[in-house]
Amino acid sequence: MGEPIPTTPATLLLVDDEPGILSSLRRLFRPHGWRILTADGGAEGLEILAREPVDLVISDMRMPEMDGARFLETVRERRPEVVRLLLTGYADISSTVAAINRGAIYRYIAKPWDDGEIVLIVQKALEWAGLERENRRLSEQIRRQNEELRELNAGLEDKVAQRTAELAQTNGFLNLANEELKRNFMVSIKMFSSLIEMRQGAVGGHSRRVADLARRLAARLGLDARAQQDVLLAGLLHDIGKIGFPDGLLAQPPSRLSAEEQQRYRKHPVAGQDALMPLAELHQAAAFVRSHHERWDGLGFPDGLEGEAIPLGARIVAVVNEHDDLQTGMAAERQLGSDEALQAMLAARGRRYDPRVFDAFVELLGGGAEAERDCVLLAGELKAGMVLARDLHGPGGTLLLAADYVLDTRLVQQIQQFAQREGALLQLHVRADKRH
Known part of the structure; x- marks a missing residue:
């Protein structure tokens, strides 16, 4: 809300070289509560105006040295907010017009005046002056508020820009940190997968080779980036369930194991899944680890899954794992070359291995653009x-x-x-x- 209009009594300045007129006007206006100042000429009126707060000036037209037109023009220049009234006789029409044009007076009053009319004119003039004053005050207030609003908006824009830059920088740091965490996570997984291969009798690089070929095979089969990553992790960790096996059990192929050893061996996929489940990022890879010894015909372990019921990632790891085991002697009586291993596996296509996965694997080993x-x-x-x-x-x-x-x-x-x-x-x- 705006400030209230001031309620202090208005001040009137009466200027005339005739003392009788000044006395008459003073007696007429005083009962209305207005503060009355008088001057016997334009020079004295300007002196009073320079030191006193004045709301309205009434000046006679005919005065020696400085007439009313010149006086009111000077008032307009020095104190434009003061309301200006002119007292004039009927013979002074041309001078009155000049005063109106030069002094921009609010109203001229003809002599002799009517007491009631002149009082009403002054009242209306003061009301108009009050409204003009309030209008100026409100306009100035609005100007200041608009300026403050512009400054505030500019400040907000700067703050938003600064905050946006800070957020972008923070986001960049977070992305870098996230990438670093991903790299460290993968390095930790690869080092963890190497533990089983450091055991006596283990074939170095088996998990690494399985993981690399399995990921490339997953890409050839059209799996998305996340699924390829899960296949890679499963390849690295598919034997993690063997971590507690004695050295003798690790060093020989399953075909040479005793019945008791076979029973323990068949539990390692489940043990591997259990070891990985605490990490949410490894849940899908853990499911592939559990099922990588399942067979297409349903005769695998640990769950006897058949066909499409076996997760695709597990079917991929199964083919690659078997091919590497045949070459290292862990799945046969002797080590086979890559082509020999494929020929040996061909007989089990559609029984042990998913035909589509096996065929894609053969194509991959035939030479792909990725290897080149x-x-x-x-x-x-x-x-x-x-x-x-x-x-x-x-x-x-x-x-x-x-x-x-x-x-x-x-x-x-x-x-x-x-x-x-x-x-x-x-x-x-x-x-x-x-x-x-």
Whole structure:
């Protein structure tokens, strides 16, 4: 709400060179509660105006030295908010017009005046002046408020822009942190999967090879990125349920196991799933681990699932796992070559293995575009900026660096020194488009 209009008595300045007129006007106006000031000429009127708050001026037209027209013009210049009235006779029409034009008077009053009429004119003039004053006050208030609003809006825009920049920066940091967590998570999984292969009699690199081929096979079969990731994790961890097996049980193929050992061996998929279930990110991969020994014909374990009831990720891991086991001697009496292993598996197509998955695997091993995108280099050929296409393992199968790691000068020197110190022929797979 606006401020109330001031209620202090209005001040009237009466200017005339005739004392009788001043006395008459003073007696006429005083009963109305107005404060009355008088001057006998324009010069004195301007002096009073300079030091007193005046709301309304009544000036006679005919005065010596400074007539009413000139006086009111000066009042308009110095105090434009003061209401100006002119007393004039009928013979002064031309002067009155000049006063109206130059002094912008509110009203002229003809002599002799009517007491009631002149009082009413003054009252209306003061009311008009009050409204004008209030209008100016409100206009100024609105101007200030608009200016404050503009400043506030500008401040808000700056704050919003600043907050948006802060949020973008924070989001960038979170994304970097999230990517780092993902990388660390994958490295931890790969190192965890290496534990079983460090046991006596285990074949180094088995889980790594299964995981890599299983992911590529999942991509060939059209699985989305998340499903490919779950297949990769399942490949890395599919044997984690064997972590508690004695060395003798780990070192021989299932066909050589005793009935008691066979019974324990058949429990490892469930044990593997149980070990992984506490981590929400591994729930789907754990389901694949549980079912990777199921058969297409329903004669597998641990649940005897058949056909499409077996999760696709588990069917993928099953084919790749069997192919690697045949080559390492863990699924046959002797080690087979890759083509021999495929021929041995062909007889079980449609019984042990999903036909579609098996056929896609054969096509994959026949040579795919993905394999062609990798370059195999020796340690001495590495350069900073290269990106690993596959995990780097030491001669014993220990994970040294995870896939997708960007090599810098320090790492290149460390890998070369390691190869020289260990006398190892390290072969590294790097992205073909990142080898220069």
